[in-house]
Structures are given as structure tokens and as C-alpha cells.
Amino acid sequence: MLKLVAMTLAISIAAAGTSLAQEKKTYKIGAAVYGLKGEFMQMWAKALSAHPLVKDGTVKVTVFDGNYDALTQNNQFDTMVTQKYDGILFVPIDIEAGAAGVEKAAAAKIPVVGSNTRVNSDKLTAYVGSNDVIAGEMEAESVIKAIGGKGSVVILEGPIGQSAQIERRKGNQNVLAKYKEVKVLEMKTANWSRAEALSLMENWLTAHAGRINGIIGQNDEMALGAIEAVKAKGLDPKKIPTAGIDGVTDAVRAVKAGDMVSVLQDAAAQAQGGLDVLLRHIAGPSYQPRSAIWQKYAAQGLAWGDGTARQYDIPWTPITRENADALLAERK
Structure with a gap:
């Protein structure tokens, strides 16, 4: 009889455990x-x-x-x-x-x-x-300081209407407003795309040959595409300061190599x-x-x-x- 009670209790505990496991909330x-x-x-x-x-x-x-x-x-x-x-x-x-x-x-x-x-x-x-405004300010400041506070830059934007594009542009412009001797030659979207930025930058390097002193990329992918275009023209990227945002792997490597600057978005x-x-x-x-x-x-x-x-x-x-x-x- 005692054995039967013990077995029944064990089965009840096991069943309760199973029930609790089944009732565990999955979101x-x-x-x-x-x-x-x-x-x-x-x-x-x-x-x-x-x-x-x-x-x-x-x-x-x-x-x-x-x-x-x-x-x-x-x-x-x-x-x-x-x-x-x-x-x-x-x-x-x-x-x-x-x-x-x-x-x-x-x-x-x-x-x-x-x-x-x-x-x-x-x-x-x-x-x-x-805060993307802060990131836009950080990248613009780094490029403008690197070119001595005067010269000409181009800006590669994110998808028009996305908050990161809007706020990083605001950050870029906050800094540019302080440097009256810096001219923006071009500012267009490359939609966060390395390939689109490469194509745009190739066109700009032809249209503004010898006049682009710095590159502001509102993300790393676009900055990396711009650097590819610079290298393809036989130019040294270390002589055309370039900035990005995000901290993607290739950008971290490029920072290590001295080809660009960037900030990590976690x-x-x-x-x-x-x-x-x-x-x-x-x-x-x-x-x-x-x-x-x-x-x-x-x-x-x-x-x-x-x-x-x-x-x-x-x-x-x-x-x-x-x-x-x-x-x-x-x-x-």
C-alpha cells in the first residue's frame, strides 16, 4: 500500500513538473x-x-x-x-x-x-x-580638422527620409556652419550602399578633379565605396581624409590601416x-x-x-x- 502511495505521489509530481513546463510563457x-x-x-x-x-x-x-x-x-x-x-x-x-x-x-x-x-x-x-546628430558632428569635425579647416568636401548621404540620414545631415551641417572656408561640392544619397557610393565617387572625382579634399560618408559602407574609387584613380586615400559611421568590419580594418576614421554604433x-x-x-x-x-x-x-x-x-x-x-x- 505504501509503495502504491509513493508511486502515485511520484507520478503526480512528475505530471505537475510537465504541466509547469508546458505553461511556461513563450513570447x-x-x-x-x-x-x-x-x-x-x-x-x-x-x-x-x-x-x-x-x-x-x-x-x-x-x-x-x-x-x-x-x-x-x-x-x-x-x-x-x-x-x-x-x-x-x-x-x-x-x-x-x-x-x-x-x-x-x-x-x-x-x-x-x-x-x-x-x-x-x-x-x-x-x-x-x-543620437545620430552627434555622430554626424563627430565625423564632419574629424574630416574638416584633417583638411585644416578649409577646402572642399563631398557628402554621401543615407536613404532620403530615414532618420539616420536626416539627423546625420543635421550633424554634418552643424559643423560645416562653423567653418566658412569649407565648401560642399556635392551632397547626394548613395542609400547606405558601397556600390552606389563607388559609382558616385568615380563621377565626382572626374567632375571635380583635384578639388576634393575630404569625404564625409554618413555610414561606413559608403565611405568604403568612396575609398575604393579614390584608390582606383591612383590616389592615396590617406591624402583625402574620409569618415564613416557604424564600425562595420572593413571600416575597422580601414581605420587600423589609416585610410579612414569612424565611430562605432553598437x-x-x-x-x-x-x-x-x-x-x-x-x-x-x-x-x-x-x-x-x-x-x-x-x-x-x-x-x-x-x-x-x-x-x-x-x-x-x-x-x-x-x-x-x-x-x-x-x-x-
Whole structure:
């Protein structure tokens, strides 16, 4: 009889354990990103998949490639709303057009946290990213100082209408306004593309032969494309100061070689920090952040608080010959 009771109790405990495991909440999260052709957004998506709660299966993430098209992203929001996702991370291609998707999600009571690029919507739950005006100022200052505060520069812009393009241009122009002896010969979009920047720069080097003293690329891919064009013309890139933003792998190598300057935009902090904030709004006050990024940047003012702030600013890190090897080692 005692053996039978013991066996029954053991079976009951085992069944309860199985039931608890089955009841464990799994969160379905959509990550709508503007495009995955460039290395930066690939790093962002990879970092998201490395978040502790994604790795242990608590969070199931689906990354939607927006293919650099606002309508595509809007349609992807329709899919996520229809399929009842628990939350959405949003990296919009267009600061204005992206608002329509956020409105749809808000109407369905699905929280949306922005990451990396901004959207003009008061329905956005929160934003985790970096101040692109500051980055635009940093890169313009480095190029203009390198050319002695006078001369002619060209500017390669991101996709027109994306917040990073708008804010980095503002940063560029803030600095240019201080240097009356610097002339902007050309300012056009190359859509974050190395290939498009290469083509544009080839044209500019022909049209303004011998007159381009510096190159401001609003991201690394475009700066690297410009450097390729400079080298193809038989020119020394070290004599035409070039700046980018993001810290993609080839740019870090180029900084190490002395061919350009750049600042690191921390893709992991933006992606994982964004997911932590999103999960706080889904799971409630008991949620504690799992990403290490909060400790990494604590001394620079990044504070979790209770996880309900509307904006979290990830600091920029200048890339130097001294820290280039360490940054490259992190990616192995």
C-alpha cells in the first residue's frame, strides 16, 4: 500500500513538473528591419538572436527584411498584427511612412519599440538607439580638422527620409556652419550602399578633379565605396581624409590601416537593449533585463531604471588604431 502511495505521489509530481513546463510563457516577437543587405543590420540581427532569452527559447524572434521599402514594412506590420505577435522591434526605412505600421500595432495593443532608426509616432512604446546628430558632428569635425579647416568636401548621404540620414545631415551641417572656408561640392544619397557610393565617387572625382579634399560618408559602407574609387584613380586615400559611421568590419580594418576614421554604433546594444525594453512592457514590472549591455554602458549613463523610459541612448565609441584589434576580436 505504501509503495502504491509513493508511486502515485511520484507520478503526480512528475505530471505537475510537465504541466509547469508546458505553461511556461513563450513570447513571439517580430523584428521589422529596413534591410539586411548591409553588414550593420546583419550584426544587429545576429546580436538579437544572441540575447539570452532568445537563446534559451523563451523568446521566438522572426526577422522581417523590409528590403529598403516603406510599403513592404507596412505590409509586414499587417502580418504581425494578424498573427498576434506579442511585441515588435522596429527599424524603419522612413521616419514618416513608418508611423502607419506603429498605429496598426497600437490599435491591436501590440507594443512597438524602435531601435537604430526613428519613426515619428506618439504611439511608439519606447526607443533604444544612438543620437545620430552627434555622430554626424563627430565625423564632419574629424574630416574638416584633417583638411585644416578649409577646402572642399563631398557628402554621401543615407536613404532620403530615414532618420539616420536626416539627423546625420543635421550633424554634418552643424559643423560645416562653423567653418566658412569649407565648401560642399556635392551632397547626394548613395542609400547606405558601397556600390552606389563607388559609382558616385568615380563621377565626382572626374567632375571635380583635384578639388576634393575630404569625404564625409554618413555610414561606413559608403565611405568604403568612396575609398575604393579614390584608390582606383591612383590616389592615396590617406591624402583625402574620409569618415564613416557604424564600425562595420572593413571600416575597422580601414581605420587600423589609416585610410579612414569612424565611430562605432553598437548594434548589439541597440538590438538586445530594445528587446529587453520590449519584454518589460509585455511581461510587466517583474521583468529584469538579461542583456549585458546595461552593465557595459552603466558608467556612461545608460540606466535601466524600471525599464519604462521612452528613450534609451546608446553611446558612440570612436574607433582608433588602439582599439581596432579588440573590436575585430569580438567578432570572431
